[in-house]
Amino acid sequence: MRVLHIITGLDAGGAEQQLRLLLRHLPARCDVLTLTRPGQVADGLIADGVRVTDLRMGGNRDVGALLRLARHIRAGRYDVVHTHLYRACVYGRIAARLAGVRTVVATEHSLGARQLEGRSLNAGIRVLYLATERLGRATVAVSPTVAALLRDWGVPGRRIQVIPNGIDAGRFRFDEVRRKEARAFYGLPEDAYVVGCVGRLVATKRFDVAVRALALLPADVRLLLIGAGPEAGRLHRLAGELGIADRMLMTGELLGGPDPGQGAPDLPSVLSALDALAAPALEETFGLAALEALAAGLPVLYTSAPALTDLPRASAPGAERIRGGAEAYARVLLRLHVAGPGDRAAPDAVRRYSIEHTARQLMDVYTTVLSGHDLEASP
CATH class of the missing domain: 3.40.50.2000 (Glycogen Phosphorylase B;)
Incomplete structure (x- = not known):
């Protein structure tokens, strides 16, 4: 064929x-x-x-x-x-x-x-x-x-x-070595609590919500914006206005496949380096980034992700739907930060896809x- x-x-x-x-x-x-x-x-x-x-x-x-x-x-x-x-x-x-x-x-x-x-x-x-x-x-x-x-x-x-x-769930499985290597590449302290956002830097992704949430969180919290797009400049300026530019990092585009681009860690490695994923877009068609983050054993905070909302809630216990803005995301992220690292095993939801x-x-x-x-x- x-x-x-x-x-x-x-x-x-x-x-x-x-x-x-x-x-x-x-x-x-x-x-x-x-x-x-x-x-x-x-x-x-x-x-x-x-x-x-x-x-x-x-x-x-x-x-x-x-x-x-x-x-x-x-x-x-x-x-x-x-x-x-x-x-x-x-x-x-x-x-x-x-x-x-x-x-x-x-x-x-x-x-x-x-x-x-x-x-x-x-x-x-x-x-x-x-x-x-x-x-x-x-x-x-x-x-x-x-x-x-x-x-x-x-x-x-x-x-x-x-x-x-x-998804190829095995590629996203948490790996402690990749975590340390990716953090070293981006200059992230080993003891920092790192929140990530994955996707095109466009207005509909609402990554500004995560930037504003970062300003409400303790100084040891970092934000990694994983992607590229026309909103990059605006997000960078917003971080400067909020006084948190030194706590936010943009990686540019990363490949999800086995071949990292230009020496940078690939997406599975960077997901291992995170402690949580934030996905504040109001409307997603599927929510692939949320699913890949779950495969890496991350807690996932999302506003829209049909891949998860179309499934029984118990199949993804690490995923939490957030209906508010920056304050709501910051409140849940602070709770997760205080609770400390959990099990990085992938939930049942991942095996369905x-x-x-x-x-x-x-x-x-x-x-x-x-x-x-x-x-x-x-x-």
């Missing part, structure tokens, strides 16, 4: 890194095409032996890119076209139809009740999404929460399949749509 994965870009984001991890476990011959921005994840895919093509799309009005994409699909003689992220889903579905490929699967990574991929939803986005969705055979929702939103939008239930994101299981479920979808049958209804 030949599968072409089309994605909007290949920066070090959650959807992009999930695609790379998935391709290591899919028993199919997979190529990847990115519309724009081949970044760290593109380099990682190439290192894994995956063929990556950059379409060099010039923007939403680059009609020529649609024709180039259709030619690429036709030349590759792909059995399945699998699209990821909004622009890739819109253009990929149209191009696949132009190329004569009707077996099109899309994964909806970033749909929320009020936003899509960090942008506010509007009628135009919704109309275009639904119009092109009809050109595909199946839409994969990464959580029951996302599946419910798709049905509310009008996507027929027979075309929706819930397949949660997966293995990447191997995700890959098997996706192969079942490919087989079903290739046979011309409808999917079984998802909850």
